[in-house]
Amino acid sequence: xxxxxxxxxxxxxxxxxxxxxxxxxxxxxxxxxxxxxxxxxxxxxxxxxxxxxxxxxxxxxxxxxxxxxxxxxxxxxxxxxxxxxxxxxxxxxxxxxxxxxxxxxxxxxxxxxxxxxxxxxxxx
Amino acid sequence: xxxxxxxxxxxxxxxxxxxxxxxxxxxxxxxxxxxxxxxxxxxxxxxxxxxxxxxxxxxxxxxxxxxxxxxxxxxxxxxxxxxxxxxxxxxxxxxxxxxxxxxxxxxxxxxxxxxxxxxxxxxxxxxxxxxxxxxxxxxxxxxxxxxxxxxxxxxxxxxxxxxxxxxxxxxxxxxxxxxxxxxxxxxxxxxxxxxxxxxxxxxxxxxxxxxxxxxxxxxxxxxxxxxxxxxxxxxxxxxxxxxxxxxxxxxxxxx
Numbered sequence: 001x002x003x004x005x006x007x008x009x010x011x012x013x014x015x016x017x018x019x020x021x022x023x024x025x026x027x028x029x030x031x032x033x034x035x036x037x038x039x040x041x042x043x044x045x046x047x048x049x050x051x052x053x054x055x056x057x058x059x060x061x062x063x064x065x066x067x068x069x070x071x072x073x074x075x076x077x078x079x080x081x082x083x084x085x086x087x088x089x090x091x092x093x094x095x096x097x098x099x100x101x102x103x104x105x106x107x108x109x110x111x112x113x114x115x116x117x118x119x120x121x122x123x124x
Numbered sequence: 125x126x127x128x129x130x131x132x133x134x135x136x137x138x139x140x141x142x143x144x145x146x147x148x149x150x151x152x153x154x155x156x157x158x159x160x161x162x163x164x165x166x167x168x169x170x171x172x173x174x175x176x177x178x179x180x181x182x183x184x185x186x187x188x189x190x191x192x193x194x195x196x197x198x199x200x201x202x203x204x205x206x207x208x209x210x211x212x213x214x215x216x217x218x219x220x221x222x223x224x225x226x227x228x229x230x231x232x233x234x235x236x237x238x239x240x241x242x243x244x245x246x247x248x249x250x251x252x253x254x255x256x257x258x259x260x261x262x263x264x265x266x267x268x269x270x271x272x273x274x275x276x277x278x279x280x281x282x283x284x285x286x287x288x289x290x291x292x293x294x295x296x297x298x299x300x301x302x303x304x305x306x307x308x309x310x311x312x313x314x315x316x317x318x319x320x321x322x323x324x325x326x327x328x329x330x331x332x333x334x335x336x337x338x339x340x341x342x343x344x345x346x347x348x349x350x351x352x353x354x355x356x357x358x359x360x361x362x363x364x365x366x367x368x369x370x371x372x373x374x375x376x377x378x379x
């Protein structure tokens with residue numbers, strides 16, 4: 001996490017925003033695939049407990065969910081950072097917003113990855 | 125019959141020359157003594173050609189000389205008399221009362237600037253941001269020394285930046301910008317448009333220096349492309365477009 005913060009502090013805003021736009025586009029593509037999967041199976045049926053578990057246990061699909069989780073976390077928390085630094089300014093405030101967003105993003109990714117990993121390994 | 129005609133003609137000329145009047149609401153505020161803004165109202169006569177600046181000066185000359193206003197050229201060249209007129213940032217000297225279609229004209233100081241007094245705002249931050257972006261040609265060969273020649277530009281080269289060179293630094297774009305309203309550290313459309321003016325100039329070699337300055341957490345990427353800056357510019361500059369073109373350099377679409 002310290003390494004992540006260090007990278008972000010040194011990153012130019014244009015690099016951060018390239019990541020922001022890139023994650024948005026990639027998320028749209030992958031979430032579209034995810035929704036299409038739901039629709040091809042029949043929406044209500046696809047959300048039944050066994051079917052959801054089966055999705056997680058199909059490794060390529062679990063991998064895609066993991067990528068969606070990472071992309072949306074990066075995009076969402078960077079968006080939150082942008083909103084918060086536009087609302088209020090100040091060196092220490094901005095620093096704490098940046099660190100806070102990185103911490104929150106890491107927690108969400110770790111917790112989500114744990115869920116995906118445990119379910120795909122059959123540890124439900 | 126002749127006397128009737130004379131009477132009608134006199135009546136018409138009386139109606140034509142009798143000026144209409146409007147209510148001018150002027151925002152008064154002295155940060156040293158007042159706790160908040162208040163409005164004072166004056167009835168002001170006006171003609172088809174009367175500008176808002178003329179009306180304010182009428183108030184100063186006839187009713188209240190203490191109204192603070194900054195103005196100079198009266199022809200939309202100096203950029204001194206920017207203010208909010210009926211809720212929209214405009215130049216007072218460039219806004220005719222007749223075009224406002226209202227009998228009540230409210231004048232206030234521009235938003236997003238500190239109020240010095242009444243209608244006068246402080247431009248210090250805008251000028252310092254403008255200066256920070258190096259608003260001049262950066263070229264090691266630009267020194268005028270014996271043997272050097274002028275830089276030749278084709279009309280197409282000039283077209284790339286000429287509209288941005290029309291900026292008169294009136295601050296209307298910064299006043300209309302919604303990002304400037306919340307982000308006090310934002311560079312602002314005026315300075316960003318000027319950065320593009322020099323980056324797009326083929327005589328200039330300071331592109332990387334300027335891009336580095338605007339590539340900041342309160343720099344160019346805080347623009348949400350509301351476009352209000354371009355809407356209010358009295359000189360036809362399109363800062364919103366300049367900002368998007370400048371972004372192209374940072375995102376790798378332009379070189």
